[in-house]
Amino acid sequence: MIGGLIAAKIDPSIMQRLAAGKRTAVITGTNGKSTTTKMTAAALGTLGEVISQADGANMDAGIIAALTLGRTASFAAIEVDELHVPHVSDAVDPDVLVLLNLSRDQLDRVGEITIIERRLREGIARHPDMTVIANCDDVLVASAAYDAANVVWVAAGAGWANDSVSCPRSGEPIARDGDDWWSTGTDFRRPTPTWWFDDSSIHGPDGFTAPLNLVLPGKANRGNATQAVAAAVAMGAEPGSAVEAVGTVGEVAGRYGVRQVGEHSVRLLLAKNPAGWQEALSMIDPDAAGLVIAVNGQVPDGEDLSWLWDVRFEHFENNAVVASGERAADLGVRLLYAGAEHTTVDDPLAAIASCPPGRVDVLANYTAFRDLGVAIDRIERSREARHG
Numbered sequence: 001m002i003g004g005l006i007a008a009k010i011d012p013s014i015m016q017r018l019a020a021g022k023r024t025a026v027i028t029g030t031n032g033k034s035t036t037t038k039m040t041a042a043a044l045g046t047l048g049e050v051i052s053q054a055d056g057a058n059m060d061a062g063i064i065a066a067l068t069l070g071r072t073a074s075f076a077a078i079e080v081d082e083l084h085v086p087h088v089s090d091a092v093d094p095d096v097l098v099l100l101n102l103s104r105d106q107l108d109r110v111g112e113i114t115i116i117e118r119r120l121r122e123g124i125a126r127h128p129d130m131t132v133i134a135n136c137d138d139v140l141v142a143s144a145a146y147d148a149a150n151v152v153w154v155a156a157g158a159g160w161a162n163d164s165v166s167c168p169r170s171g172e173p174i175a176r177d178g179d180d181w182w183s184t185g186t187d188f189r190r191p192t193p194t195w196w197f198d199d200s201s202i203h204g205p206d207g208f209t210a211p212l213n214l215v216l217p218g219k220a221n222r223g224n225a226t227q228a229v230a231a232a233v234a235m236g237a238e239p240g241s242a243v244e245a246v247g248t249v250g251e252v253a254g255r256y257g258v259r260q261v262g263e264h265s266v267r268l269l270l271a272k273n274p275a276g277w278q279e280a281l282s283m284i285d286p287d288a289a290g291l292v293i294a295v296n297g298q299v300p301d302g303e304d305l306s307w308l309w310d311v312r313f314e315h316f317e318n319n320a321v322v323a324s325g326e327r328a329a330d331l332g333v334r335l336l337y338a339g340a341e342h343t344t345v346d347d348p349l350a351a352i353a354s355c356p357p358g359r360v361d362v363l364a365n366y367t368a369f370r371d372l373g374v375a376i377d378r379i380e381r382s383r384e385a386r387h388g
Contacts, residue, residue: 003068004061015060018067019092022051024076025231026089028120029100029141030113031276033058033079035216035252036100036224041077042249043232043242049073056253059084063092075235082116086123089130096231097124098133100156100224102140103163103275105302113140117168120144133231135223136191139164139174139181146188154230155179155196156223159282160275162310195230197222202229202243210243215250220279254369259376261349263357264290266376270369272301274310280363281315290355294325294348294368301365305330313338324351325368348372 007014025044027037034056041052051070053062058079067076080088082102089097099120104113121144124132134145137158145151146169158164166173167183175184182189195204202212202225214225225246232242251257255270267288271280284291297303305327313335321342323331328346335342345351348368352360364372 001057001061001065004064007064008060015064015091022074022076023235024078024092024094025096025098025235026078026080026085026094027098028080028082028085030103030105030273032100032220032224035221036098036228037077037079038252039225039228039246039249040231042245043228043237044075044077044235046237046241046245048075050075050077052077053079063088086119089123089127094130096131096133096234098227098231099135099141099145100227101135101138101158103160105273113163114168117144124148131234133227133234136193140168142191143168152230152234153191153193154227155193156227157219160278195226197226202226204239208239210240212243213247216256218279218283254373261352261376264352264355264360266352266360266362269363271363272366274307277311284361288361289358290360292322292324292348292351292360292362293331294362294364294372295331296326296365296368298367301367308334313340322351322354324348349375
């Protein structure tokens with residue numbers, strides 16, 4: 001990101017100048033930004049050249065760096081941190097804003113989620129011509145987009161509802177009945193979706209339906225894909241071509257990738273907050289030879305790990321787990337109370353080595369995921385040097 005930092009110091013208006021003339025989609029949400037951005041870029045690729053971040057750097061410097069590399073591109077699919085969306089939107093004037101979900105992240109780093117919802121609502125109001133692709137299953141997202149002039153509602157799912165028990169507009173309780181939800185005592189309720197998905201297909205306006213075959217696992221990624229398709233179609237893509245394009249997206253900045261580490265085939269999964277952990281836990285292979293959960297508590301992770309107690313680790317009552325990372329002891333205490341059989345090995349590489357040979361799933365938070373990826377890269381380079 002160093003190039004973007006220097007460029008912004010030299011020319012504070014550089015983001016606006018680099019984005020001028022591009023048709024831009026901004027993608028944001030607490031979870032799924034990188035994946036949905038890659039899917040949106042793939043779908044927009046059916047229309048022409050697209051620039052996007054390759055590494056998920058979603059604040060000003062990373063966005064500027066990406067735009068600098070794509071000066072000739074007609075389209076941009078830009079992942080943006082939730083807190084940065086209003087001023088980034090003011091700079092790039094997006095055609096489309098994709099709102100995935102909003103839930104509590106690290107409170108010591110990000111702050112209360114209701115504040116983010118209000119800032120997004122204010123930012124959207126400044127761009128009345130922008131199309132908002134909004135997840136109608138997420139109460140906070142629906143509130144942020146509810147007053148927008150141009151909204152395409154998508155039923156993308158919301159597996160985590162712990163942060164929307166009350167209405168962000170009135171404070172009244174949110175009532176739920178199946179997929180439907182509403183604010184008691186007000187007219188704010190779940191909008192009717194234009195796009196939705198099921199176990200096999202994606203459905204859209206004018207009777208459109210097509211098989212939705214993804215490389216990536218999990219229901220959440222089917223929701224991400226549906227919003228990516230809706231965004232690309234809003235920008236002129238042919239629906240069938242957009243659906244085929246999102247189906248080609250595999251590894252996302254190392255996530256979901258499989259790496260060989262000695263006798264172990266290691267699949268890497270990333271989770272950064274309670275909602276993300278809950279979704280990632282649903283992707284764990286119960287037949288894997290081993291499961292390593294690695295947790296750090298550095299600034300990018302959030303130094304306060306009280307959120308561990310919001311995650312349903314009881315999911316592993318029948319699985320042996322290796323607790324790892326800088327905060328392995330904190331995780332071990334949580335697993336103990338969850339009744340999950342586990343051992344504790346601080347070093348993630350040693351934790352993997354302690355598992356029986358074969359497939360190992362590794363679920364890690366941000367810096368643990370990053371550091372493990374670097375360590376595996378180092379092993380692979382050493383192996384190549386020995387055999388090169």
